[in-house]
């Protein structure tokens with residue numbers, strides 16, 4: 247019988263993501279979404295810490311030092327195609343297997359790499375991907391506490407100076423405009439930029455009660471209904487007659503966003519979706535300080551929700567350095583105030599500052615575009631970078647984790663999160 251070697255080479259595939267918090271381990275296959283989660287012993291902690299800290303996905307282990315649990319995990323890793331081991335006679339036979347920086351999604355980042363490239367970046371404008379134009383003249387608390395629901399005032403036009411300022415941005419193909427649905431504003435844009443630009447690249451967000459005011463929508467073939475987002479606020483006096491008359495004709499193509507705050511409104515939303523065959527919809531729960539249990543039931547995520555869809559290596563890498571929800575978004579008000587997050591302080595005024603300067607300010611002095619889950623409790627959680635980035639909603643209600651995970655983990659006996 248052949249003698250066993252003294253050493254093994256234990257290695258992981260480059261698409262395997264590791265999260266290790268105390269003795270809580272998660273190994274995640276970024277190709278098919280399979281994972282291994284366990285509370286591990288010291289021998290395992292040592293092996294997986296090595297992978298993370300050395301930035302090297304292969305290591306030499308003495309067979310005698312490999313605990314029973316580590317063997318079990320190695321076999322699970324093999325079965326899920328996330329890595330394997332092979333026998334070696336000495337440490338010299340191990341091929342070091344390191345990551346190029348851009349792929350290193352396990353790297354512990356002390357400084358944000360995007361911040362450090364800013365000094366040499368000459369065209370920050372290329373970071374913008376969406377501009378929200380708000381025809382609002384005043385900031386009203388109710389309007390700004392609901393993320394998806396914009397209230398509008400009619401007949402407010404953007405100043406020509408504002409249009410001139412954003413002129414060069416409009417010409418960039420990558421930018422999407424999100425306009426609240428005021429007809430006069432749309433007409434103004436059509437005059438300024440031409441019908442084709444407006445039809446193809448502007449998304450209209452409109453409250454269902456105001457949809458009849460958008461004349462463009464009634465012109466046959468003039469608008470792609472897929473670029474239409476209809477917001478239905480069920481928290482205050484839902485007007486069913488108006489909904490039936492004005493809105494259901496868009497049920498197959500437009501995107502429907504329902505705002506609700508209790509079980510009764512939830513049932514109403516479900517019945518509207520079902521009765522009128524609405525195909526694309528999203529339910530948003532409004533937190534009103536009194537509906538915590540309803541909010542927890544429908545908004546809080548669980549492990550199942552987080553791991554439901556495969557999360558790619560690129561997504562995990564992006565989650566470690568920036569906020570995919572907020573990044574690249576600017577909000578412009580008619581008085582030229584510019585925001586990178588409408589619930590934050592204004593960045594400055596167009597006209598007094600260039601767009602380039604305002605973006606630089608966001609990326610150096612504010613933390614909307616680069617806000618990651620690097621604060622407690624998320625920084626102690628193994629799902630830290632698998633979870634979607636922190637949303638504006640989380641900051642608004644002052645709770646940085648809308649999930650059941652930490653409470654569940656803390657109720658378990660085996661964890662050592664700190």
Ligand code: SF4
Pocket residue numbers: 552619623624625627628629630631633646647648649650651652
């Ligand atoms: S604690 Fe934070 S990172 Fe962990 S699951 Fe909850 S929200 Fe996501």
